[in-house]
Amino acid sequence: MSNQRIVVKIGSSSLTGPQGGLDHQAVDFFADEIASLQRAGYSVLLVTSGAVAAGFREIGYPSRPKLLHEKQAAASVGQALLMRDYQQAFARHGIVSGQVLLTRSDFNNRKRTGNATMTIEELLKQGVIPIFNENDTVSVDELKFGDNDTLSALVANLARASQLIILTDMEGLYSADPRHDPTAKRYDRIDEITDEIYAVAGGSGSAVGTGGMRSKIDAAKIATRGGVPVFVGRVREVGDLKAAIDHHGKGTYFVTHVSALSIKKQWLGFLSTPLGTLIVDDGAAQALTREYRSLLPVGIKQVEGQFHAGDVIEVVNLQREVLGRGIVNYDHDQLQLICGLPSSEVSKRLGIEDIHRLEAVHRDEWVSL
Ligand SMILES: Nc1ncnc2c1ncn2[C@@H]1O[C@H](COP(=O)(O)OP(=O)(O)O)[C@@H](O)[C@H]1O
Numbered sequence: 562m563s564n565q566r567i568v569v570k571i572g573s574s575s576l577t578g579p580q581g582g583l584d585h586q587a588v589d590f591f592a593d594e595i596a597s598l599q600r601a602g603y604s605v606l607l608v609t610s611g612a613v614a615a616g617f618r619e620i621g622y623p624s625r626p627k628l629l630h631e632k633q634a635a636a637s638v639g640q641a642l643l644m645r646d647y648q649q650a651f652a653r654h655g656i657v658s659g660q661v662l663l664t665r666s667d668f669n670n671r672k673r674t675g676n677a678t679m680t681i682e683e684l685l686k687q688g689v690i691p692i693f694n695e696n697d698t699v700s701v702d703e704l705k706f707g708d709n710d711t712l713s714a715l716v717a718n719l720a721r722a723s724q725l726i727i728l729t730d731m732e733g734l735y736s737a738d739p740r741h742d743p744t745a746k747r748y749d750r751i752d753e754i755t756d757e758i759y760a761v762a763g764g765s766g767s768a769v770g771t772g773g774m775r776s777k778i779d780a781a782k783i784a785t786r787g788g789v790p791v792f793v794g795r796v797r798e799v800g801d802l803k804a805a806i807d808h809h810g811k812g813t814y815f816v817t818h819v820s821a822l823s824i825k826k827q828w829l830g831f832l833s834t835p836l837g838t839l840i841v842d843d844g845a846a847q848a849l850t851r852e853y854r855s856l857l858p859v860g861i862k863q864v865e866g867q868f869h870a871g872d873v874i875e876v877v878n879l880q881r882e883v884l885g886r887g888i889v890n891y892d893h894d895q896l897q898l899i900c901g902l903p904s905s906e907v908s909k910r911l912g913i914e915d916i917h918r919l920e921a922v923h924r925d926e927w928v929s930l
Pocket residue numbers: 571572573574575610708728729730731733734735736737738739740761762763764765766767769770771772773774775
């Protein structure tokens with residue numbers, strides 16, 4: 562028996578065809594696979610896409626809509642259909658399932674995440690499978706997850722899951738999109754998500770999916786940095802889901818970082834909204850990313866944006882590549898005055914005798930990206 566928590570994310574491409582509408586057999590199959598995990602003692606949290614894909618045909622749109630209000634209308638119809646299918650499918654196994662709709666802004670709000678966590682804990686305690694989706698009808702475009710890959714990573718971190726299983730229509734990440742390059746080779750295991758990995762990951766190849774492999778890599782980065790290992794791949798036959806959990810699934814495994822980020826740093830790195838940018842020289846870039854040191858004013862070349870002490874800023878190198886995010890200790894106009902100055906001159910230039918924190922960004926309030 563096991564009491565491990567597993568987050569399973571199912572993409573639209575696994576639940577619907579190009580013409581939309583739900584594939585009831587597919588829903589039944591995934592419910593069967595998840596039910597057998599529950600029977601083996603795992604607690605499963607399900608993140609499912611498919612609301613827009615399930616709803617657009619019902620409304621009469623000829624293909625997956627592109628406009629926000631049309632997608633929202635389709636999701637409104639489709640989410641109910643999706644839940645009806647899942648609830649019926651799980652009921653065949655005597656399992657009760659419940660709906661949890663979240664938005665990106667819920668994760669920016671401690672109280673709401675706290676409430677969501679309590680609900681999730683209670684559902685799991687009662688043996689109910691929580692079924693998550695983005696609350697599409699209220700999400701505004703700029704703040705949307707869009708695809709559910711990121712949402713699944715955040716749920717996995719929030720629930721302190723032991724694995725995140727992202728199911729899609731491909732058997733993992735390949736050296737190129739196999740739809741266009743039949744010679745592409747699969748990566749079986751990824752220890753570090755590098756630029757090279759991002760470079761091979763393309764967008765969605767199907768008529769119903771959204772994020773493609775790129776958003777799955779983003780999700781893998783968030784989850785592994787939070788301490789949750791990730792599988793991205795396909796589950797098509799009975800027993801495939803268990804095989805994925807047991808490390809012989811058809812897909813790619815992303816290995817966990819040794820030191821998982823705290824919840825606060827996960828928020829800082831992946832959910833916060835930076836209000837400014839600091840451009841730093843090579844020495845400061847090295848200090849921040851390789852030597853785990855704080856950022857001092859002397860290493861800052863340029864300051865952009867209007868922020869205050871305590872706000873989140875992004876730090877980029879001279880080539881404008883993002884190095885990470887941190888909480889800044891100065892207002893933007895103060896930092897304009899002292900950027901490039903050695904620490905000994907900072908208090909004089911600012912006219913403040915006793916500076917509480919000399920660093921522009923302290924290493925305890927910094928996340929490398
Ligand atoms: N390097 C790659 N390896 C595998 N698939 C890729 C790659 N680059 C892009 N893709 C595309 O990503 C798609 C899966 O993402 P997506 O359509 O968003 O599915 P889902 O609805 O399951 O989230 C695949 O169908 C494939 O066309």
